[in-house]
Every structure is written in C-alpha cells, then in structure tokens.
Amino acid sequence: xxxxxxxxxxxxxxxxxxxxxxxxxxxxxxxxxxxxxxxxxxxxxxxxxxxxxxxxxxxxxxxxxxxxxxxxxxxxxxxxxxxxxxxxxxxxxxxxxxxxxxxxxxxxxxxxxxxxxxxxxxxxxxxxxxxxxxxxxxxxxxxxxxxxxxxxxxxxxxxxxxxxxxxxxxxxxxxxxxxxxxxxxxxxxxxxxxxxxxxxxxxxxxxxxxxxxxxxxxxxxxxxxxxxxxxxxxxxxxxxxxxxxxxxxxxxxxxxxxxxxxxxxxxxxxxxxxxxxxxxxxxxxxxxxxxxxxxxxxxxxxxxxxxxxxxxxxxxxxx
Numbered sequence: 163x164x165x166x167x168x169x170x171x172x173x174x175x176x177x178x179x180x181x182x183x184x185x186x187x188x189x190x191x192x193x194x195x196x197x198x199x200x201x202x203x204x205x206x207x208x209x210x211x212x213x214x215x216x217x218x219x220x221x222x223x224x225x226x227x228x229x230x231x232x233x234x235x236x237x238x239x240x241x242x243x244x245x246x247x248x249x250x251x252x253x254x255x256x257x258x259x260x261x262x263x264x265x266x267x268x269x270x271x272x273x274x275x276x277x278x279x280x281x282x283x284x285x286x287x288x289x290x291x292x293x294x295x296x297x298x299x300x301x302x303x304x305x306x307x308x309x310x311x312x313x314x315x316x317x318x319x320x321x322x323x324x325x326x327x328x329x330x331x332x333x334x335x336x337x338x339x340x341x342x343x344x345x346x347x348x349x350x351x352x353x354x355x356x357x358x359x360x361x362x363x364x365x366x367x368x369x370x371x372x373x374x375x376x377x378x379x380x381x382x383x384x385x386x387x388x389x390x391x392x393x394x395x396x397x398x399x400x401x402x403x404x405x406x407x408x409x410x411x412x413x414x415x416x417x418x419x420x421x422x423x424x425x426x427x428x429x430x431x432x433x434x435x436x437x438x439x440x441x442x443x444x445x446x447x448x449x450x451x452x453x454x455x456x457x458x459x460x461x462x463x464x465x466x467x468x469x470x471x472x473x474x475x476x477x478x479x480x481x
Contacts, residue, residue, distance in 0.1 A: 174203040174277065175256030179246035180222065181212040183264040187221045191232070193270040194262075201274040207232045210250045213240035219473075226475040238472040244346035244387075245469045247326070251335055253477060260329045261348070267366050268327040276329045279360050286334045286357035290327035293363045324349045327364070333357075344461050344468055345387045390458050397455060400448040407441065 176194055180187065191207060198205040209232060211219045219236050226234035235249055247261060258280055262268040268290065276288045326348055330338070334357050341351055389396070414437075 172204065172257040173255060174198065174205045175208055175254035175259045176205065176273075177208045177210070177247065177250030177254055177259060177261045178264045179210045179212055179243050179250060180214060180218050180264045181240065181243065181246070182214045182216050182218060184214070184216045184218040184221050186266055187218065187225065187264065190264050190266060190270065191225050194273065195229075197270045197273040201277045203277060205231060206254075206256065208250045208254050209234050210246045211236045212243065212246040213237050223475055230476060232475075233477050234475040235471055235477070236473040238470040241469045243326075244348055247348050248346060248468045249471065251339060254335070257332050258329055259332075259335050260327075262327050268325070269364060269367050272327075272362060272364055275362055279362060280329055280331065283360055284358060285360040286331050287352060287359040288329040289352075289359055289361050290325055290364050291361045292325055292366055324353070328352060343391070344464075344466065345391055345458050346468065347387050347391050350391060386454060387458075390454055394455075396451045400451055403444055403448065407444065 176198070178190070178194075183190075187209075191209070194207060195205075207225075207229075209222045209225065211222050211234070213236075222234045222236075226232040233253060235253060237246060237249065250261070251259060258277070260273060260276065262270075272290055276290065279285060279288045328349075330352065334352070334355065337355055337357075338351060
C-alpha cells in the first residue's frame, strides 16, 4: 500500500494599504488575525505604509517585529492607494490574496466566508459587493452613482457595488501582476481579466477612527483614470461632436446663402456670438479630453516604477 500523499497547507496573504491610519492599525490587524485563525488558515499580513505623515509606520513596524507573519513595507512617499496595492500584491506570497482597507469599513468578519467560498467553488475571485454604502454625503453618493453609471456604459463591464475588498487566487494575482500600466485602477483591472468570480454581499461599516483621506480631488483623479483606462469613447465623442457641428454648419451656410441671394439677409450678430461660444466651448472640452489621454500616454512611456520602497521588515529584501 502506497503511503498517503501529504498536502502542503495553502497560504493566505492579506494585503492592507495604509495611509494615515495609525489609530486603528492595532485593532484591524488583531481582528484580521483572529478571523484568519478562526478559519484555520496559514496566513501572512502584508501592511503597506503609503508615505503616511503620522506615526503609522511606527505602529506597523511594531506589529511586524512582534509577529513574524506580518510583512511590512514603507513607501518613500504617498504614491496613492492603487500603487500601494501594487506593492502589496507583488510582495504577497499566498496561494490566495485578500485585499482590504485599513479603516475598518471592510469587515474582517467576512474573511472566513470568503475563504470558504474560495475553497468550496472553482472561483478565481471572491468579490465583496456593497449592498449599502454606509454613511456618505449626498455629493459623494451622487458622484459614485454618476461615475459607475458612466463606467458601466462606456467600458461594457459591470461595476455596481464594486469594491477593493477581494480574494484572488494565485493564478489571478500572477495575471494581474503581468499588466504593467502605471495608471492603475485595481477593481477595473480585476473585472477586465474575466476570471470566474463569485460575490459576497456586505454593508460598509462606519470608520473605526479618524477621517477619510479621500478628498474630492483624489476621487476625481481616480475617476478619470478609471474612465480613460477602460474606454476610448470620450475620444470618439470628439469626432462625433465635430461631425455634428460640420453638418449644422453646412445647413446654416446653405440657409445664409439662400437668404443672401433672395435679398432677405438680416443681421445675425446674436446668432454669430452664440455659435462662437458653443464651438469655442466644444473645442476647449475636446482639447481637454485629448490632453487627458495624452497625459496618460506620457506617464506610461516614462516607465517609472509604480512605487519606491524605502524600508521593509520581514521581507526577502530588507532595508
């Protein structure tokens, strides 16, 4: 009788990008650790400090020095959440990688269910989907509704309730890491890959402490990256608008010529001014759209790294 084959336990990595979240790091790390132990998973935590101006790195470093299962990265400056996610995914070693926020709005209590879905199905991605967005200002809710409505229509993908709270298996993570773009939109890129996905609903919890670092400007920048990265329609809109105004100009030209030849030409100062304002505005908007895409191309061709690691603990290359 042949000896039974021993199977190596699968490692689960939890990637948490952190920016100015020193107050809640111990609580979120403890909660994640407890729920991973509850599920019986062999695990590691990858904490990425995205250039926090507070003492977040000191707290992260203390966690890493007290627990060898915590891997800590400190970026040289604030590169943005998407770049911090890239760093975490590149350093994660797990057979499954869970990505979540550090502000407590992604409930760690959902981790056992996500792991169970991963183990019991053939899903490559287990996605936590928002059924309620939690406390938000009216402007934030309307902005999110407008953004995802546009992105759904322009990209052809479905983003309703999408979040960065996901579990991805190693095959999916490796495929994601093969995408080299510098303008990163994490949730869009995971949808674009098209792997088998199952969804787990959750309600966004209130922040455990502090205030969100996502300003209106940062949200707008992410929205522009998402739209330009997944749709070229705005460029086609420029061509379409130009074609429409060309046809309108031909019609107005024919009308003007007819009135002139018929001896019924009248002064049209107001009409001329109005047309100039409309066409001038359209030209400026068109140049802005083209400029947005050129800026994305410019950032890509420079091929600068997505992030720079200044210091690390419990990694293969420590500083």
